[in-house]
């Protein structure tokens with residue numbers, strides 16, 4: 001394992017390699033504990049490189065058994081193998097030469113799940129970001145692209161299936177019960193996109209005819225017996241392929257596209273060329289075992305990985321600082337895909353909810369970093385919500401600023417200009433500048449300045465002159481390593497609503513550039529006047545969340561309620577309701593902490609109930625309205641000195657008022673939105689279930705009894721309804737006999753389905769209150785708990801730390817001490833998993849003093865751990881800085 005190295009990689013130090021890698025031929029002789037890998041690489045010295053420059057290749061914990069130069073053993077004095085680096089000297093000034101590296105790998109012992117590992121008898125690789133160097137010495141960096149031939153030799157019986165990237169060349173027997181297969185990938189690629197899979201798996205097959213009429217074979221490999229559960233993933237894949245042709249003009253480029261689902265995987269999925277490897281959580285679904293959220297995730301992640309074929313694979317990143325070039329753009333593309341497949345407004349609300357609950361806290365805490373960072377210690381720790389989700393928002397803003405047509409022109413130019421390249425963010429932005437003629441240099445600060453901008457707004461209306469004025473002030477908060485910030489280019493979609501339900505059309509707007517419905521803020525302070533406004537308008541700002549900012553605008557609850565009921569933009573309606581709710585929830589939390597009485601603005605409850613009952617609105621939208629800002633949202637709004645217990649008490653009080661006020665309506669919604677008779681995962685049916693289950697949540701409060709949820713659990717005919725009912729039972733009535741019975745029935749029914757048992761663990765680990773920790777400890781003793789499966793560890797330990805604010809943040813600090821203990825135990829086996837779970841403490845400084853002291857001690861305990869991985873030490877040190 002790479003232990004703490006402390007070495008910092010700087011963007012400014014980037015330089016190309018001294019040698020050009022022309023091609024590589026890899027041969028794997030697979031064995032559970034002694035896999036032999038032979039890598040033959042053809043190099044030549046790069047023009048302009050020093051004539052005595054050595055060849056320096058990366059490794060990580062390698063066991064090298066042979067090194068050849070043009071087929072002959074390399075003289076010992078010409079190479080050194082030190083600190084995971086292979087250095088070869090005295091190489092020719094001109095002409096090609098061949099280096100062969102032989103290594104022996106132990107896939108069975110690879111618990112980090114990076115490089116070549118074995119999971120449930122399946123050989124599988126994960127090479128992004130720096131896993132290939134755990135297979136062989138290599139130029140393991142994204143700007144070294146070459147063609148790969150891969151030969152795989154393995155036992156025929158246990159590994160009937162031998163897969164790698166590209167197109168299948170052929171295969172045959174190989175004596176002694178073995179066989180081999182050869183693959184060739186004609187598209188030059190960096191090593192992080194290499195993949196190999198071998199084992200015995202079932203397959204679902206289909207095909208897709210591309211826009212130019214080529215037939216592509218589609219194959220999804222899953223464990224035997226699980227084939228029927230891969231049909232939705234296949235459907236999502238075909239829809240993704242079609243959509244990318246129609247919307248981005250992108251056609252698939254190999255004869256075959258394969259997906260393999262494995263149960264031990266550190267992340268969601270991986271876009272290896274032609275051979276995507278997936279966490280099986282994002283492939284397998286059927287109505288009995290998957291929720292609507294699971295279906296939506298599968299659709300999004302299948303699309304995401306497929307879209308990488310162009311944004312990531314055909315055009316890759318020059319270095320890992322450019323990660324957002326592929327990730328931000330690909331998330332933007334998968335968001336647009338899902339919006340087109342489902343309700344655009346509801347999708348946008350869900351995206352923004354996620355952005356605010358995950359990315360905003362990251363941007364406001366010790367782990368904040370720019371979308372395009374300039375330094376890192378451990379690249380694994382930069383697969384963050386800032387790179388992915390904020391990176392996507394930055395791409396969305398380019399589309400907003402340029403408009404659909406010029407954005408498309410810029411994308412087309414990007415594909416044309418950079419196909420086959422390892423590109424940078426500057427290359428990307430330049431394409432939009434060239435396509436539109438617009439200067440995006442100020443806009444580019446979004447890539448370079450960390451922190452969520454705060455925009456403060458005030459308004460004035462002069463009735464006599466018919467002039468409406470908005471005064472803006474923007475501020476980007478200081479973040480680690482960046483104390484002073486420049487003003488940003490912030491595109492705000494807006495509207496001026498009039499009392500009669502129409503929108504004002506100003507005669508003139510001064511003080512800011514306005515294109516269509518987009519107002520461009522570019523200065524620290526800016527005053528914008530709108531003339532020809534007949535009556536006082538209600539301004540709706542940042543429609544569609546056109547910019548990822550915090551907006552402080554003291555609008556009256558009545559104005560917000562007007563927006564919530566009447567805006568043409570449904571995202572803005574949701575945002576307005578949440579803007580009415582948040583101050584109520586923050587005040588309730590304060591009062592709870594001071595043991596004062598909690599009051600709720602009746603307008604909040606009335607608006608909430610009115611929207612929930614408005615049958616002209618989509619059920620999915622009404623469900624989003626009913627899901628009040630979360631405890632984490634309230635903590636963020638509260639801004640510091642947070643007491644999670646008080647936040648929960650306050651929020652519960654507000655919910656109780658809504659629950660009683662709307663009880664009758666909720667009962668009707670619960671009955672009316674029952675999707676009886678055959679589950680279909682489409683967005684409309686999912687929306688009805690979401691509304692019904694939101695109503696059930698309120699009814700449990702209003703009725704104070706578990707009967708309704710218990711009955712809903714017993715009669716549920718799909719996993720969405722079943723897990724929703726079980727959650728209500730467990731979270732609202734943890735000690736009721738009905739809950740114990742339901743949990744046991746659920747466990748017994750699904751004991752052999754790992755993905756459903758993950759839900760069983762998560763539902764219990766998120767039961768609010770101080771007893772959660774003991775429950776989690778007890779669950780860890782369950783025979784169903786499995787420390788070596790990342791999904792299971794995330795389901796129990798991760799969910800507890802990330803999603804149980806009152807359980808985890810116990811005032812006595814026991815939750816933090818537990819986490820420290822777990823991190824130190826997970827780290828030696830799987831550092832990536834440990835580091836990721838540790839980020840659950842990223843907002844520790846915003847806690848009230850008693851808790852933050854305990855959190856600090858727990859972090860110090862982790863930092864003092866022996867032989868910490870570079871992953872964990874990087875995170876813990878940044879958190880302590």
Ligand code: 0A1
Pocket residue numbers: 126128129266267268269270271304305327383832
């Ligand atoms: N590129 C993948 C994410 C990914 C990154 C690192 C991994 O290694 C453990 C795995 C996957 C994506 O964006 O889907």
Ligand code: ZN
Pocket residue numbers: 304308326327330
């Ligand atoms: Zn990705």
